[in-house]
Amino acid sequence: MEIEIATIGGYEEVGRQMTAVRAGDDIVIFDMGLNLSQVLIHDNVETEKMHSLDLIDMGAIPDDRVMSDLEGDVQAIVPTHGHLDHIGAISKLAHRYDAPIVASPFTLELVKGQIEGEQKFGVDNDLVEMESGETMQIGEECELEFVHVTHSIIDAINPVLHTPEGSVVYGLDKRIDHDPVLEDPIDMERFREIGREGEGVLCYIEDCTNAGRKGRTPSESVARRHLKDAMQSMEDYDGGIVATTFSSHVSRVSSLVEFAKDIGREPILLGRSMEQYSGTAERMGRVNFPDDLGMFGHRKSVDRAFKRVMNEGKENFLPIVTGHQGEPRAMLTRMGRGETPYDIENGDKVIFSARVIPEPTNEGQRYQSEQLLRMQGARIYDDIHVSGHLREEGHYEMMQALQPQHIIPAHQDMKGFAPYVSLAESQGYKVGRDLHVTSNGNTIQLVE
Ligand SMILES: [Zn+2]
Numbered sequence: 001m002e003i004e005i006a007t008i009g010g011y012e013e014v015g016r017q018m019t020a021v022r023a024g025d026d027i028v029i030f031d032m033g034l035n036l037s038q039v040l041i042h043d044n045v046e047t048e049k050m051h052s053l054d055l056i057d058m059g060a061i062p063d064d065r066v067m068s069d070l071e072g073d074v075q076a077i078v079p080t081h082g083h084l085d086h087i088g089a090i091s092k093l094a095h096r097y098d099a100p101i102v103a104s105p106f107t108l109e110l111v112k113g114q115i116e117g118e119q120k121f122g123v124d125n126d127l128v129e130m131e132s133g134e135t136m137q138i139g140e141e142c143e144l145e146f147v148h149v150t151h152s153i154i155d156a157i158n159p160v161l162h163t164p165e166g167s168v169v170y171g172l173d174k175r176i177d178h179d180p181v182l183e184d185p186i187d188m189e190r191f192r193e194i195g196r197e198g199e200g201v202l203c204y205i206e207d208c209t210n211a212g213r214k215g216r217t218p219s220e221s222v223a224r225r226h227l228k229d230a231m232q233s234m235e236d237y238d239g240g241i242v243a244t245t246f247s248s249h250v251s252r253v254s255s256l257v258e259f260a261k262d263i264g265r266e267p268i269l270l271g272r273s274m275e276q277y278s279g280t281a282e283r284m285g286r287v288n289f290p291d292d293l294g295m296f297g298h299r300k301s302v303d304r305a306f307k308r309v310m311n312e313g314k315e316n317f318l319p320i321v322t323g324h325q326g327e328p329r330a331m332l333t334r335m336g337r338g339e340t341p342y343d344i345e346n347g348d349k350v351i352f353s354a355r356v357i358p359e360p361t362n363e364g365q366r367y368q369s370e371q372l373l374r375m376q377g378a379r380i381y382d383d384i385h386v387s388g389h390l391r392e393e394g395h396y397e398m399m400q401a402l403q404p405q406h407i408i409p410a411h412q413d414m415k416g417f418a419p420y421v422s423l424a425e426s427q428g429y430k431v432g433r434d435l436h437v438t439s440n441g442n443t444i445q446l447v448e
Pocket of ligand 1: 083151173
């Protein structure tokens with residue numbers, strides 16, 4: 001059976017991930033993501049109303065025109081998890097394919113939200129829920145399986161396409177976490193089995209984000225302990241404390257909520273995306289928030305909540321807000337500019353349970369936001385966080401578990417691939433033979 005991979009997006013950047021695997025006449029698409037930095041760089045771009053080709057030209061969504069080079073039928077579109085760089089282009093591209101969108105429950109809910117917000121295209125692909133551990137028949141001879149992985153959002157999976165020539169493992173976005181918060185540890189046992197069974201692993205497509213960092217990525221429980229310690233150190237402070245993190249990182253938000261209660265403060269979630277992700281997780285029963293937890297997304301209700309905080313005393317509350325990257329329109333940035341009823345005073349504390357995404361736009365915006373807060377006397381608690389991506393030893397462990405015949409580095413640019421390429425070469429792989437360093441818009445024929 002012919003096996004061919006199309007590297008459509010996310011092979012020159014972190015963002016707009018999209019890869020297609022053709023096995024004989026059947027094609028499965030993994031991820032359809034957005035490159036958010038290409039959107040944010042333009043002021044006031046509303047992607048909801050934009051046409052796909054304009055977004056492709058902006059570099060915001062994958063240029064899927066290479067799909068016409070693949071001879072076969074798309075059988076499934078499979079987003080691996082709910083981050084926008086993996087699902088953000090579904091509303092712009094999925095309607096071009098006559099195939100269902102297959103995803104884990106939480107991811108599928110977020111995809112629904114994306115489709116509902118779309119104003120240009122009517123996306124009416126079937127939505128199929130599949131849990132990790134489950135499989136789906138693809139064509140006559142292939143099978144799609146979801147393996148549970150741990151990442152900075154719940155319900156992440158690595159999809160595996162089992163073909164008669166061996167398995168294709170799409171390994172994007174995970175860390176090996178044996179002690180996560182809110183969900184099960186990564187299913188390494190299953191990866192080891194997949195490496196050994198049948199024809200073994202034909203190809204492993206891997207996320208190289210942190211390949212240049214030594215050692216292994218700590219568990220989410222490490223970030224949780226760090227956060228607990230930092231917040232307990234603030235227990236006696238009788239002024240304002242504000243926290244921010246990735247809205248989509250429901251495990252982290254739930255730790256913040258819990259520790260707020262521990263230090264005698266009422267947590268409140270503020271900001272549109274904070275309300276969206278946490279609200280979705282709560283409705284699905286994926287997180288156990290206190291019954292009286294306030295979540296406010298709309299400007300007016302947010303301002304009302306802030307007024308209540310100011311009236312009843314800042315020392316009684318922990319606002320958990322958007323804006324960890326200094327995004328100009330996010331809540332923390334607005335607080336820094338004095339645009340909300342919340343007054344930041346000398347000695348007040350701001351917890352960034354996040355790391356600045358190392359990208360010039362983010363770094364600049366975050367610097368500005370932090371300076372605005374410091375000018376009002378805020379104390380900054382930075383980087384109370386662990387990454388959701390594998391480091392060098394995690395990558396080594398995955399190679400050992402899967403023993404893939406071919407490897408395709410992804411989720412980075414050429415510079416970002418380099419440390420991963422060194423690691424793979426040290427394990428006997430060779431660029432141009434079985435280690436395929438590539439860019440967007442290419443096809444790689446693995447079996448002819
Ligand atoms: Zn991700």
